[in-house]
Amino acid sequence: MDGAPAKVRFREPQIEMAHGAGGKASRRLVEGLFVPLLYDPAGPAADRLGDAARLLIDGADLALTTDCFVVTPLRFPGGSIGELAVNGTVNDLAVSGATPVAIVTSFLLEAGLLTQELEAEVRAMGEAARRAGVAIVGGDTKVVEHGKTDRMYITTTGVGRRMPGVALSAASVRPGDKVLVSGPVGDHGITILLARGELDLEAELRSDTRSVLPLVQAIARVAAPAIRWMRDPTRGGVATSLNELALECGWSVHLDEEAVPVRNEVRGACELLGLDPLHIANEGQFLAVIAPDHAEAALTALRDAPGGAEAALIGEIHEQPAAAVLATTRYGGSRIVDMLVGDPLPRIC
Amino acid sequence: MCLAIPGKIVELVADPPLGVVEVTGVRRRVDLGLLQDDPPQVGDWVLIHVGFAMSRISEREAEDQMRTLRILGEDQAAMDEVRGYQS
Amino acid sequence: MKFVDEFRDPEVIGRTADEIRRLAHPGRHYRLMEVCGGHTHAIYRFGLKDVLPSNIELIHGPGCPVCVLPMGRIDDGLALAQRPDVIFTAFGDMMRVPGAHGSPLEHKARGLDVRIVYSPSDAIKLARTNPGRHVVFFAIGFETTAPSTALTLLRARAEGLKNFSVFCNHVTIIPAIRAILDSPDMRLDGFIGPGHVSTVIGCRPYEWIARDERKPIVVSGFEPLDLLQSIVMLLRQLEAGRAEVENQYTRVVPWEGNRAALRAMAEVFSLRPYFEWRGLGFISQSALRIRDEFAQWDAERVFSVAGVRVTDPKAAQCGEVLKGVLKPVQCKLFGRECTPEHPVGALMVSSEGSCAAYYNYEHRKANAPMPSLAAPV
Numbered sequence: 134m135d136g137a138p139a140k141v142r143f144r145e146p147q148i149e150m151a152h153g154a155g156g157k158a159s160r161r162l163v164e165g166l167f168v169p170l171l172y173d174p175a176g177p178a179a180d181r182l183g184d185a186a187r188l189l190i191d192g193a194d195l196a197l198t199t200d201c202f203v204v205t206p207l208r209f210p211g212g213s214i215g216e217l218a219v220n221g222t223v224n225d226l227a228v229s230g231a232t233p234v235a236i237v238t239s240f241l242l243e244a245g246l247l248t249q250e251l252e253a254e255v256r257a258m259g260e261a262a263r264r265a266g267v268a269i270v271g272g273d274t275k276v277v278e279h280g281k282t283d284r285m286y287i288t289t290t291g292v293g294r295r296m297p298g299v300a301l302s303a304a305s306v307r308p309g310d311k312v313l314v315s316g317p318v319g320d321h322g323i324t325i326l327l328a329r330g331e332l333d334l335e336a337e338l339r340s341d342t343r344s345v346l347p348l349v350q351a352i353a354r355v356a357a358p359a360i361r362w363m364r365d366p367t368r369g370g371v372a373t374s375l376n377e378l379a380l381e382c383g384w385s386v387h388l389d390e391e392a393v394p395v396r397n398e399v400r401g402a403c404e405l406l407g408l409d410p411l412h413i414a415n416e417g418q419f420l421a422v423i424a425p426d427h428a429e430a431a432l433t434a435l436r437d438a439p440g441g442a443e444a445a446l447i448g449e450i451h452e453q454p455a456a457a458v459l460a461t462t463r464y465g466g467s468r469i470v471d472m473l474v475g476d477p478l479p480r481i482c
Numbered sequence: 483m484c485l486a487i488p489g490k491i492v493e494l495v496a497d498p499p500l501g502v503v504e505v506t507g508v509r510r511r512v513d514l515g516l517l518q519d520d521p522p523q524v525g526d527w528v529l530i531h532v533g534f535a536m537s538r539i540s541e542r543e544a545e546d547q548m549r550t551l552r553i554l555g556e557d558q559a560a561m562d563e564v565r566g567y568q569s
Numbered sequence: 570m571k572f573v574d575e576f577r578d579p580e581v582i583g584r585t586a587d588e589i590r591r592l593a594h595p596g597r598h599y600r601l602m603e604v605c606g607g608h609t610h611a612i613y614r615f616g617l618k619d620v621l622p623s624n625i626e627l628i629h630g631p632g633c634p635v636c637v638l639p640m641g642r643i644d645d646g647l648a649l650a651q652r653p654d655v656i657f658t659a660f661g662d663m664m665r666v667p668g669a670h671g672s673p674l675e676h677k678a679r680g681l682d683v684r685i686v687y688s689p690s691d692a693i694k695l696a697r698t699n700p701g702r703h704v705v706f707f708a709i710g711f712e713t714t715a716p717s718t719a720l721t722l723l724r725a726r727a728e729g730l731k732n733f734s735v736f737c738n739h740v741t742i743i744p745a746i747r748a749i750l751d752s753p754d755m756r757l758d759g760f761i762g763p764g765h766v767s768t769v770i771g772c773r774p775y776e777w778i779a780r781d782e783r784k785p786i787v788v789s790g791f792e793p794l795d796l797l798q799s800i801v802m803l804l805r806q807l808e809a810g811r812a813e814v815e816n817q818y819t820r821v822v823p824w825e826g827n828r829a830a831l832r833a834m835a836e837v838f839s840l841r842p843y844f845e846w847r848g849l850g851f852i853s854q855s856a857l858r859i860r861d862e863f864a865q866w867d868a869e870r871v872f873s874v875a876g877v878r879v880t881d882p883k884a885a886q887c888g889e890v891l892k893g894v895l896k897p898v899q900c901k902l903f904g905r906e907c908t909p910e911h912p913v914g915a916l917m918v919s920s921e922g923s924c925a926a927y928y929n930y931e932h933r934k935a936n937a938p939m940p941s942l943a944a945p946v
Contacts, residue, residue: 149675149678150674150678151910157910158910331684331685331686331691332510332687332691333510333511333533333687333688333691334508334509334510335508335509335510336507336508336509337507396507397506397507398506398507398508400506400570401504401505401506401507401508401570402505402508404487404505404506404570404573405487405489405505405508405510405530406661406687407485407661407920454933454934457933457934459934461616462579462615462616463579464579464580464582464583464586464620464793465583465616465619465620466582466615466616466617466619466620466793467616467619467934468613468614468615468616468930468931469929469930469931469932469933469934471928471929471930471933474665474909474910475665475674478661478662478664478665478685479660479661479685479687480485480660480661480662480920481484481485481531481532481660481661481662481687481710481714482484482485482606482607482610482633482634482635482660482662482710482919482920482921484605484607484710484711484713484714484763484765484766485607486713486765486768486791487573488570488571488572488573490571498724505570506570513688513690513717513720515720515829515833516716516717516720516827516829516830516833517827517829518829519828519829527571527572529765529768529821531713531714531717531765532660532687532688532689532710532714532717533687533688533689533690533691533717534688534690534716534717534720536713536716536765536768536769536821536827536830537768537821537822537823537827539572539820539821540819540820540821541820543819543820544572544575544820546819547798547817547819547820548575548576548581550798551581551584551585551794551798552581552584554581554584554585554588554801
């Protein structure tokens with residue numbers, strides 16, 4: 134590294150829950166502490182703050198990413214922590230424009246965890262990896278005393294090969310570009326909320342956890358050079374990802390709220406609890422910004438691909454209001470859609 | 483205050499007076515204790531706030547209201563037309 | 570969604586907005602107050618100001634039960650959470666409200682047993698399933714929510730539950746409206762009345778506003794068409810020189826209110842002689858207290874509560890914003906020291922507080938520059 138590291142701008146005296154929630158506080162921690170101390174603009178990784186780092190090593194154009202998975206309950210309708218751990222990293226690579234090649238994983242386990250629970254998750258990871266076409270090539274395990282962790286945390290780190298013809302950057306986004314989503318939003322977060330059993334709500338809902346690689350490849354086949362930016366809206370939801378985009382590119386994301394696909398059950402749960410589907414986590418969807426002349430073709434390719442039938446055109450890039458996301462209605466009303474501070478909380482008022 | 487959502491009673495439980503209410507596919511047990519002067523039946527719509535039914539929803543009033551609103555613009559359009567003839 | 574989607578029909582909204590523009594006199598400036606925080610939230614969330622003509626000004630009233638709760642009450646409640654035998658339960662709305670030593674959520678992060686409940690029924694259920702712990706339910710809300718707490722206390726008594734109590738912060742809406750009308754800075758033409766409170770208290774309690782203060786009040790629902798129709802009804806009254814109580818929300822609000830709910834409230838609660846409202850000061854007969862017959866389920870009597878009084882920082886202008894005297898953006902702390910991330914007052918935390926609603930949904934529409942996320946505070 135050349136020269137001294139940049140100054141730390143993160144002033145908060147201690148770490149709070151909000152710093153891990155994926156919204157504004159997380160961003161402050163990353164931008165204010167990690168980036169100044171760790172990021173070297175002259176280093177091998179050219180892009181920063183995207184879902185994956187880009188590495189050019191002896192002519193190989195690679196993407197590298199890591200993620201830590203913490204979820205309660207461990208098993209829920211539609212999946213489990215093991216599946217999330219594999220699909221999450223596969224998806225981060227896919228939306229960075231890379232084909233996943235290999236994953237390593239580390240387990241932080243609580244003493245007293247039943248072997249059958251661990252086995253179930255490892256089995257789930259194996260199946261998810263096979264479905265996604267990625268190899269799990271190594272890992273590590275640590276066990277801590279009972280009470281020092283919550284049963285099981287899994288970290289996965291993945292490496293992939295850049296897809297030819299796909300060059301993603303927020304800087305390439307222009308007014309007039311279209312925003313697509315691969316399917317209905319909010320399924321995962323609401324499923325988890327209901328699975329915790331604290332709110333006494335029942336619905337036929339499943340987590341949407343899956344690899345989005347085939348859908349990304351479907352778009353890349355018809356519109357590779359026209360894809361400007363992609364992201365998988367996990368914690369913090371579509372609202373957070375689109376705000377990140379708006380902040381990075383400086384333009385405005387205009388969202389047609391009525392066009393965002395939301396399942397009835399997700400909508401019902403959100404109305405009852407006073408939640409906004411745009412802030413709810415997804416584990417099997419992605420957002421893509423496509424140049425206008427290829428947007429239709431990209432949407433058709435998504436809808437024709439298995440699992441993409443509910444893909445939709447949900448927005449457009451504009452100039453104003455700058456660096457913000459604006460949701461509009463057909464009667465001319467609009468509202469800013471902001472990132473949340475921490476996790477969305479049910480309300481009664 | 484106050485977030486209250488319409489839901490349809492799909493099942494009744496006797497004591498304490500509870501109902502299972504459905505809101506587009508989501509079900510929750512709701513306390514019907516505040517509506518015991520005129521207990522609702524399966525199929526009735528109620529307004530739910532903090533897990534309690536606050537009021538019955540009158541389908542007729544809702545329809546009347548929508549009808550009033552829908553003719554709002556039409557009345558005006560008719561008036562404008564008449565004025566157009568008179569000017 | 571039935572009874573929701575119809576009232577969001579864009580075409581009918583457009584025509585109702587046209588009617589409003591037709592009714593509003595170009596030379597006149599209308600100041601209408603929506604009392605209820607839920608209406609404030611709906612106005613911003615549906616972008617309704619965008620469809621109103623510029624001479625109709627919507628002023629946000631004090632009907633936000635989280636916003637008007639003085640910080641000391643939260644500290645008193647959280648002091649109970651410190652006890653290892655206590656499970657502290659509250660609605661999600663309360664979780665980020667700052668107390669002197671942190672919010673309920675921050676207390677939870679430190680390891681205290683603080684849990685979000687959607688209903689007082691969930692809190693009492695926790696008491697039944699955790700016989701070795703004491704469940705405290707931190708009750709907030711106007712008359713919409715008080716009957717549910719009342720029924721829950723009746724059930725606790727019927728079951729002889731020994732490990733459940735309520736920390737009661739219920740307040741009543743009429744004294745708040747009186748305080749607004751008594752305020753010398755306030756000039757209002759009419760009121761959009763609180764629709765869900767009215768399902769309980771009915772429309773009669775507002776008659777003095779029309780009769781004595783000569784201001785029209787229309788009890789309104791919460792969907793875009795409800796609010797717009799209520800504005801049409803107010804404009805028509807003002808045009809005709811009438812001042813009456815009208816019910817726009819007839820599909821849900823009975824004129825006489827909900828007698829069973831009022832009975833339950835009367836059985837369980839009495840009025841406190843006075844109660845401190847954040848920003849409005851002490852108001853007499855404005856809050857509910859749990860009757861002596863239910864003392865063993867009254868957290869303030871089961872535990873000795875310090876009765877902490879905490880004053881807001883001098884620079885915070887929560888009171889004036891609550892009364893509608895100041896717009897959120899006119900408070901010196903708005904958007905700088907006070908944001909949803911580090912709120913100074915509850916108006917910035919509560920989803921229906923006018924400051925939070927304005928900050929989250931509106932103020933960047935005017936393209937004001939966003940303060941840098943990593944900038945020191």
